Amino acid sequence: MSYDFNTIExxxxxxxxxxxxxxxxNNSQKxxxxxxxxxxxxxxxxxxxxxxxxxxxxxxxxxxxRHKGFNVLHxxxxxxxxxxxxxxxxxTGQHPAITTKDNIARYRQQLDKIxxxxxxxxxVRTSGPxxxxxxxxxxxxxxxxxxxxxxxxxxxxxxxxxxFSAKGNTTVNAVSDDETIVFTSQExxxxxxxxxxAILLQYRLTYLAETEVNWCPELGTVLAxxxxxxxxxxxxxxxxxxxxxxxxxxxxxxYAERLLQGLETIDWTDxxxxxxxxxxxxxxGASVTFNVKEYDEVIEVFTTRPDTIFGVTxxxxxxxxxxxxxxxxxxxxxxVNAYIEATAKRSERERMADVKTISGVFTGAYAEHPFTKEPxxxxxxxxxxxxxxxxxxxxxxxxxxxxxxxxxxxxxxxHNIFEGVDISEEAFSDKEKTVIxxxxxxxxxxxxxxxxxxxxxxxKLGQGQGKTNYRLRDAVFSRQRYWGxxxxxxxxxxxxxxxxxxxxxxxxxxxxxxxxxxxxxxxLGRADFWAWDVEKNEVVSNSKIDDKSxxxxxxxxxxxxxxxxxxxxxxxxxxxxxxxxxxxxxGYWQNVDLYIGGNEHAxxxxxxxxxxxxxxxxxxxxxxxxxxxKLINQGMILGTSAIIYRISGSNTYVSKSLKETYxxxxxxxxxxxxxxxxxxxxDGLKKWQPQFADADFKLEDGKxxxxxxxxxxxxxxxxxxxxxxxxxxxxxxxxxxxEMFLGPLEQSKPxxxxxxxxxxxxLKKLWKLYHNGDVFAVTETAPTKDALKTLHKTxxxxxxxxxxxxxxxSVSTFMIAVNELTxxxxxxxxxxxxxxxxxxxxxxxxxxxxxxxxGHVDSIATSDFPVxxxxxxxxxxxxxxxxxxxxxxFTMELSLDLSKDEIESAVMAYEKTQxxxxxxxxxxxxxxxxxxxxxxx
Numbered sequence: 001m002s003y004d005f006n007t008i009e010x011x012x013x014x015x016x017x018x019x020x021x022x023x024x025x026n027n028s029q030k031x032x033x034x035x036x037x038x039x040x041x042x043x044x045x046x047x048x049x050x051x052x053x054x055x056x057x058x059x060x061x062x063x064x065x066r067h068k069g070f071n072v073l074h075x076x077x078x079x080x081x082x083x084x085x086x087x088x089x090x091x092t093g094q095h096p097a098i099t100t101k102d103n104i105a106r107y108r109q110q111l112d113k114i115x116x117x118x119x120x121x122x123x124v125r126t127s128g129p130x131x132x133x134x135x136x137x138x139x140x141x142x143x144x145x146x147x148x149x150x151x152x153x154x155x156x157x158x159x160x161x162x163x164f165s166a167k168g169n170t171t172v173n174a175v176s177d178d179e180t181i182v183f184t185s186q187e188x189x190x191x192x193x194x195x196x197x198a199i200l201l202q203y204r205l206t207y208l209a210e211t212e213v214n215w216c217p218e219l220g221t222v223l224a225x226x227x228x229x230x231x232x233x234x235x236x237x238x239x240x241x242x243x244x245x246x247x248x249x250x251x252x253x254x255y256a257e258r259l260l261q262g263l264e265t266i267d268w269t270d271x272x273x274x275x276x277x278x279x280x281x282x283x284x285g286a287s288v289t290f291n292v293k294e295y296d297e298v299i300e301v302f303t304t305r306p307d308t309i310f311g312v313t314x315x316x317x318x319x320x321x322x323x324x325x326x327x328x329x330x331x332x333x334x335x336v337n338a339y340i341e342a343t344a345k346r347s348e349r350e351r352m353a354d355v356k357t358i359s360g361v362f363t364g365a366y367a368e369h370p371f372t373k374e375p376x377x378x379x380x381x382x383x384x385x386x387x388x389x390x391x392x393x394x395x396x397x398x399x400x401x402x403x404x405x406x407x408x409x410x411x412x413x414x415h416n417i418f419e420g421v422d423i424s425e426e427a428f429s430d431k432e433k434t435v436i437x438x439x440x441x442x443x444x445x446x447x448x449x450x451x452x453x454x455x456x457x458x459x460k461l462g463q464g465q466g467k468t469n470y471r472l473r474d475a476v477f478s479r480q481r482y483w484g485x486x487x488x489x490x491x492x493x494x495x496x497x498x499x500x501x502x503x504x505x506x507x508x509x510x511x512x513x514x515x516x517x518x519x520x521x522x523x524l525g526r527a528d529f530w531a532w533d534v535e536k537n538e539v540v541s542n543s544k545i546d547d548k549s550x551x552x553x554x555x556x557x558x559x560x561x562x563x564x565x566x567x568x569x570x571x572x573x574x575x576x577x578x579x580x581x582x583x584x585x586x587g588y589w590q591n592v593d594l595y596i597g598g599n600e601h602a603x604x605x606x607x608x609x610x611x612x613x614x615x616x617x618x619x620x621x622x623x624x625x626x627x628x629x630k631l632i633n634q635g636m637i638l639g640t641s642a643i644i645y646r647i648s649g650s651n652t653y654v655s656k657s658l659k660e661t662y663x664x665x666x667x668x669x670x671x672x673x674x675x676x677x678x679x680x681x682x683d684g685l686k687k688w689q690p691q692f693a694d695a696d697f698k699l700e701d702g703k704x705x706x707x708x709x710x711x712x713x714x715x716x717x718x719x720x721x722x723x724x725x726x727x728x729x730x731x732x733x734x735x736x737x738x739e740m741f742l743g744p745l746e747q748s749k750p751x752x753x754x755x756x757x758x759x760x761x762x763l764k765k766l767w768k769l770y771h772n773g774d775v776f777a778v779t780e781t782a783p784t785k786d787a788l789k790t791l792h793k794t795x796x797x798x799x800x801x802x803x804x805x806x807x808x809x810s811v812s813t814f815m816i817a818v819n820e821l822t823x824x825x826x827x828x829x830x831x832x833x834x835x836x837x838x839x840x841x842x843x844x845x846x847x848x849x850x851x852x853x854x855g856h857v858d859s860i861a862t863s864d865f866p867v868x869x870x871x872x873x874x875x876x877x878x879x880x881x882x883x884x885x886x887x888x889x890f891t892m893e894l895s896l897d898l899s900k901d902e903i904e905s906a907v908m909a910y911e912k913t914q915x916x917x918x919x920x921x922x923x924x925x926x927x928x929x930x931x932x933x934x935x936x937x
Contacts, residue, residue: 001771001773001774001775001776003763003764003767003768003846005730005731005732005733005734005763005845005846006728006731008731008845008846008848008849009113009115009727009731009732009733009845011849012115012844012845012848012849013112013113013115013845015848015859016115016117016859017112017120019859020121021117021859021861022062022072022074022117022118022119022861023119023121024071024072024073024074024075024119024122025071026572026573026584026585026588026589027584027588028071030069030070030071031069031070031071032070032071032072032073032588032589032590032593033062033065033070033071033072033073033593033594034072034073034074034568034589034590034591034592034593034594035058035061035062035065035072035073035074035592035593035594035596036058036074036075036568036571036592036594036595036596036628037054037055037058037076037595037596037597038054038595038596038597038598038601038605039076039077039078039079039124039564039567040078040079040107041078041079041080041082041084042078042080042100042103042104042106042107043084043103044088044099044102044103044106045715045720046103046106046107046110046722046724047107047110047111047722047723048713048720048721048722048723049637049713049721049722049723049726049735049739049751050636050637050638050639050713050751051723052111052114052723052735052736052739053634053635053636053637053739053745054596054597054598054634054745055111055114055116055596056114056116056736056739056740057596057632057634057740057745057805057807058074058594058596059074059115059116059117059736059841060740060802060807060841060842061594061802061805061841062074062117063117063840063841063844063861064802064841064865066117066861066862067837067840067841067861067863067864067865068864068865069864073119073122073571073572073589074116074117074118074119075118075119075120075122075123075124075571075574076111076116076118076119076120076123077122077123077124077125077126077567077571078100078104078107078123078124078125078126078127079126079560079563079564079567080100080104080125080126080127080128081126081127081132081483081484081485081558081560081563082483082484082560083219083221083227083235083481083483083560084235085099085100085103085483086481086482086483086514087219087235087236089482089483089514090513090514090515093513096127096482096483096514097127100125100127104125110723110724113723113724113727113732114723114727114732114735114736115732115733115736115844115845117844117861121574122571122574122575123574124567124570124571124574126485126562126563126564126567127483127563129505129507130505130577131563131570132485132486132505132563133504133505134566134570134579134580135485135558135562135563135566136485136486136487136488136504136505136506137488137501137504137580138566138580138612138616139206139487139488139558139562140488140498140499140501141615141616141619141621142204142205142206142250142615143157143204143205143206143207143496143498144156144157144158144204144498145157145204145205145615145618145619146160146174146175146176146203146204146205147174147175147205147251147254147255148173148174149173149174149175150173152258153618154205154254154615154618154619155618156619157200157203157204160172160174160200160203161196161200164183164185164188164199165185165188165189166185167185168182168183168184168185168186168187168188169182169183169188170182170183170184174203175203175251175253175254176202176203177202177203177207177209179202180199180202180203181199183199194493194495197495198495201495201496204251205250205251205254205615206248206249206250206251206477207248207249207251208246208247208248208249208496209246209247209249210244210245210246210247211244211245211246211247211249211474211476212242212243212244212320212386212387213242213243213244213245213247213476214227214228214240214241214242214347214348215240215241215242215243215245216233216238216239216240216241217238217239217241218233218236218238218239219233219235219236219238220480220515220516220522220523221479221480221481221522222245222247222476222478222479222480223240224476224559224561224604225347225348225349228240228347228349228350230350231345231346231347231350239345240345240347241344241345242320242343242344242346242347242348243344244320245478247476247477247478247556248476248477248478248487248556249474249475249476249477250474250475250477250608250611251474252472252473252474252475252607252608252611253470253472253473253474255611255614255615256280256282256470256472257282257470258614258625259276259280259472259607259610259611259614260276260277260280260282262610262614262625262626263276263277265625265626266626266628266629266630266631267629267630267631268628268630268631269631269632269633269746271599272599272602272606272631272633275599275602275603276602276603276606276607278471279471279472279602279603279607280470280471280472281469281470281471281472282468282469282470282471283302283304283468283469283470283471284304284466284467284468284469285302285303285304285305285306285451285466285467285468285469286302286303286306286451286454286455286458286464286465286466286467287300287301287302287390287464287465287466287467288300288301288302288303288306288309288370288394288458288463288464289301289370289463289464290315290367290368290369290370290376290394290463291367291368291463292323292327292365292366292367292368292378293365293366293367293368293375294365294366295326295327295365297323297326297327299315299317299323299367299378299390299392300390300392301315301389301390301392301393301394302389302390302467302469303393303394305396305399305451306451306454306455306458306464307442307445307447307450307451307453307454308396308398308399308417309369309370309371309394309396309454309458310371310372310415310417310442311396311397311398311399311415311416311417312369312376312394312395312396312415313376313395313396313397313407313412313413313414313415314376314377314378314379314395314406314407314412315367315376315377315378315379315392315393315394315395316360316378316379316380316381316383316384316392316393316395316406317363317378317379317380317381317384317391317392318380318381318382318384318385318386318391318392319339319340319343319344319380319381319382319386320340320343320386320391321380321384321386321391321392324336324340324363324380327363327364327365327378328363328364328365329363329364329365331364332361332362332363332364335361335362336361336363336380339359339360339361339380339382340380343382346382348385348387351382351383351385352385354383355402358405358406358409359381359382360379360380360381360382360406360410361379361380361381362377362378362379362410363378363379363380365377365378366378370458370461370463370464371457371461376394377412379395379406379410381406383402383406387473388471388473389469389471395407395412397412397414397415398414398415398416398417399417442454475608476559477558477559477562478556478557478558478559479556479557479558479559479560480516480522480523480555480556481522481523481557482508482511482514482522482523482524482557483508483514483557484557484558484559484560484562485557485558485562485563486505486506486507486508486524486553486554486557486558487506487553487554487556487557487558488504488505488506489553489554490531490532490534490551490552490553490554491551491552491553491554492547492551493547496554497551499532499537500537503537503538506539506553507539508557509524509527509528509529509530509539510527510529511523511524511526511527512526513526521555522555522556522557524553524554524555524556524557525555527542528541528542528543529541529542530542530552530553530555531544531545531550531551531552531553532550532551532552532553533549533550534549534550534551535549539553561604561605561608564605564608564609565605565608565609565611565612566580566609566612566613566616568591568592568609568627568628569581569586569616569622569627572585572586572588572589573585573586580621586622586623587623590623590624591613591624591626591627591628591629592627592628592629593629593630594629594630594632595627595628595629595630595631595632596631596632596633596634597631597633597634598633598634599633606628606631609627609628610626610627613625613626613627614626632745632746632805633746634745634746635743635744635745635746635747635748635749636712636713636748637713637739637742637748637749637750637751638710638711638712638713638748638749638750638751639671639710639711639712639713639714639717639719639720639721639750639751640671640708640709640710640719640750640751640752641668641671641708641709641710641711641717641718641719642668642669642670642671642673642674642678642680642706642707642708642718642719643666643667643668643669643706643707643708643709644666644667644668644669644680644685644704644706644707645658645659645662645664645665645666645667645707646664646665646666646667647662647663647664647665648662648663648664648665651691651694651695651696652695652696652697652698653695653696653697653698653704654697654698655697655698655699655700655703655704655705656678656700656705656706656707657700657705658698658700659707666707668717668718668719669685669688669706669718670688670718671718671719671720671721672684673685673688674706676754677705678705678706678708679703679704679705679706680703680704680705680706682697682704710750713751721751721753723735726753726756730756730757730760731760731763731845732845733763733842733843733844733845733846734756734759734760734763735756736842736843737759737762737763737811737842737843738755738756738758738759740807740808740810740811740842741758741759741808741811741812742755742808743808744806744808745805745806745807745808759811762814762815762818763843763846765818765819765822766814766818766839766843766846767846767850768822769818769821769822769826769832770832770850770853776853777827778827778828778829778832778833778853778854779827779828779829780828780829781827781828781829782828782830783826783828783830783831784824784826784828785872785876786820786824787821787824787826787828787831788831788872789872789873790817790820790821790824790826790831791817791831791834791835791866791872792868792869792870792872792873793873794813794814794816794817794835794838795834795838795866795867795868796868796870796873797809797810797813798810798813798814798838799865799868801813802841807842810842811842814838814839814842817835821835829854832850832854833854834866836850836851836854836860837851837860837863837864837865837866838865838866840860840861840863844860844861847860848860851863875896876895876896876897877893877894877895877896878893878894878895878896878930879891879892879893880892880893880894880903880907880931880932880933881932881933882907882910882912882913882933882935883932883933883934883935884916884934884935884937885934885935885936885937886934889912889916890912892906892907892910892912892933894906894907896930898929899929900927900929903927903929903933904925904927904933907925907927907933907935908925913935916935917935917937920937922935922936922937923936923937924936
């Protein structure tokens with residue numbers, strides 16, 4: 001009977017769907033285990049073979065934990081809001097909901113073909129109103145909360161209003177805007193409602209503020225830092241500028257220290273933790289204020305080295321700093337404005353990464369040194385960021401390499417307060433920390449004492465204080481897009497009001513086009529029905545806006561990370577219509593035990609999800625403070641691109657070995673046009689794209705040989721391999737095994753379709769082990785010692801591999817086991833039944849088929865994992881090396897239970913021993929039990 005994998009896989013995929021084999025229960029008596037993948041964004045291109053790598057790994061682990069007696073939650077869904085669907089809608093006019101639905105159907109079909117053990121009854125889609133209703137609810141909860149520094153947690157805004165009414169804000173230690181005024185209870189109670197709302201907005205965890213953002217004019221929207229590559233939008237490659245806009249923001253900075261401390265409680269890789277630590281960027285130092293000469297203004301800077309203040313020779317402001325326009329002299333105005341305009345075209349990430357370019361402009365203004373009272377020139381430079389710290393730095397050229405380079409470039413004086421430290425050789429070296437600082441009150445002090453003393457002296461002057469600073473900034477939460485969660489917000493007299501929870505969700509309205517309006521409003525500005533009637537509690541026509549009972553709704557939508565920050569909890573109780581998840585479900589599942597996904601989300605999704613989890617815990621909605629206990633970043637599967645060589649300025653292409661003769665340009669072509677010998681299908685190429693229809697080709701030995709390059713698998717490089725074709729030709733089990741066999745999970749590795757034949761051959765051999773021709777040949781025969789040894793060393797190794805996520809070595813172990821059992825001619829059910837359970841997490845379809853042939857009615861997923869018995873690995877015999885006068889001549893298999901005399905007798909009676917002695921009597925026989933026998937002649 002041949003291994004008909006197509007029939008087998010279709011059969012068991014249908015069985016799992018019908019029986020809901022992998023449906024998890026919320027009230028099981030079994031211990032829980034929650035395995036989660038970072039859910040996919042469903043694009044029109046569907047999956048390529050690189051996408052399932054993490055899913056296969058998580059599926060193996062989920063299936064293994066079921067075998068080990070756990071109630072496993074292994075759900076899947078779709079991150080289905082976002083810019084790609086909207087861009088496609090702009091290009092084609094097709095509603096994003098339609099393309100998203102089609103793309104999801106395509107993804108679901110592909111995922112099912114690979115045989116994942118997902119609990120599809122809990123599927124979520126972030127673009128579904130039944131889902132984003134609760135995203136809107138979380139936004140409202142954030143709006144109705146403030147952060148109490150004394151209790152170190154978020155509290156209800158109503159509690160803050162009560163405090164204000166009774167005591168004012170003089171006793172409140174809260175995270176708030178810097179410009180928040182101080183007021184008494186009497187003053188608070190005398191404020192108008194609008195004034196109170198404006199003050200509360202300065203405390204809320206989500207708030208409106210004018211913020212520097214990454215604005216992409218071509219896309220008409222704000223972009224997050226991770227949506228920008230080399231200064232242009234990742235989607236479309238359009239220019240991005242810095243721009244001030246009124247935006248919703250999230251006060252994630254309130255949680256900076258807790259986000260840092262929480263890293264110590266979770267099982268993540270050191271590199272991932274370090275990425276978050278660096279992004280949060282904790283610094284301990286001092287806040288120092290410099291008075292601006294001839295202006296009633298001060299510049300606040302944060303420095304970790306207040307002891308270097310006598311080395312300050314200039315100050316640098318971010319070009320976007322609010323003081324720049326006020327203090328720039330008329331003589332410098334044109335230069336400053338031109339520099340600001342140029343800087344706006346560079347992203348923050350680009351500016352941070354550029355350590356080589358030295359650029360800046362003098363404002364013409366001066367600050368006053370706090371101690372010497374000498375004038376300090378004020379410059380602007382794009383290496384200073386408005387959003388980091390205070391947007392200003394006190395420049396100490398003798399102690400910082402970038403300040404030094406800037407001073408040298410613009411011929412600014414350098415005061416060397418660090419004796420013996422050559423800043424041009426190294427900045428801030430270890431030895432510098434113990435150098436005596438050159439000033440009256442710092443003279444003779446070590447580094448640590450100098451820092452404390454400098455802070456003390458600054459505090460005496462009223463121009464500084466000790467401070468802990470964080471690089472982490474509040475997260476901009478507005479997007480000028482259509483395809484995103486609508487805000488549950490309407491405006492009364494310019495102040496935001498929340499729609500009551502019972503009226504959620506506020507659904508996306510229909511619009512004619514998905515572009516910003518002609519007046520620059522977001523796409524929702526095109527909606528005819530986008531106003532809120534507070535009496536009817538419903539969305540009504542804009543024509544009814546009267547600012548009495550009908551008010552305008554928010555035109556922005558939420559960013560992509562909104563829905564993905566909490567989706568793990570919705571899976572716990574996905575059908576709940578009354579709350580985002582019940583207390584019972586949350587109490588049982590708690591959080592994710594194993595999360596697998598890409599490391600590109602380290603400072604985006606993963607940080608935001610931790611923030612929202614801590615917030616919801618503060619407010620009593622979650623029982624946990626961390627969303628993901630263990631996190632593994634899978635590597636990428638790389639594609640092997642195919643390169644053809646065009647003679648510059650022509651439509652002639654030369655084969656690989658001929659390219660050195662010409663001035664050539666490299667073009668990548670679809671890998672499906674290339675055979676295993678790297679030969680190009682020229683006819684296929686000519687049909688592939690019009691530009692090649694009339695092309696000429698210079699061949700070598702009658703063939704066109706392409707170049708090859710291993711790089712990221714991407715549609716852009718035409719090196720994508722579709723899993724559908726692999727499943728059709730080799731089967732899903734072959735695909736699963738091969739992706740694991742390629743190498744360690746965390747490492748990137750190149751795809752080579754030709755390599756899959758090896759694991760496919762293994763599955764055929766596995767099938768053959770259970771069959772004799774067309775007959776299922778498993779018997780009740782007692783197992784041999786060798787077969788038991790093979791089985792139990794396989795159990796031991798596979799269990800260790802799965803628990804260590806070393807899935808690639810398990811595949812090798814299976815191959816060895818099947819080879820050994822085949823050589824042993826094993827047909828024993830006692831061996832072959834547990835063997836198929838071992839293989840089932842990796843190759844579930846063939847395992848289910850063999851399991852049913854073994855006489856089982858239930859799915860193999862419900863079976864117990866085989867138990868390792870170490871006794872079967874204990875050796876009962878020893879292959880003794882038999883030596884004559886110290887030279888080993890042969891080996892002899894003897895029982896380890898024999899005594900020394902019994903070993904000697906058996907060896908001396910052995911035929912080969914007698915042949916070696918040739919009738920001679922040995923002088924002595926040396927026996928070391930369990931090691932050697934040496935016959936001295």
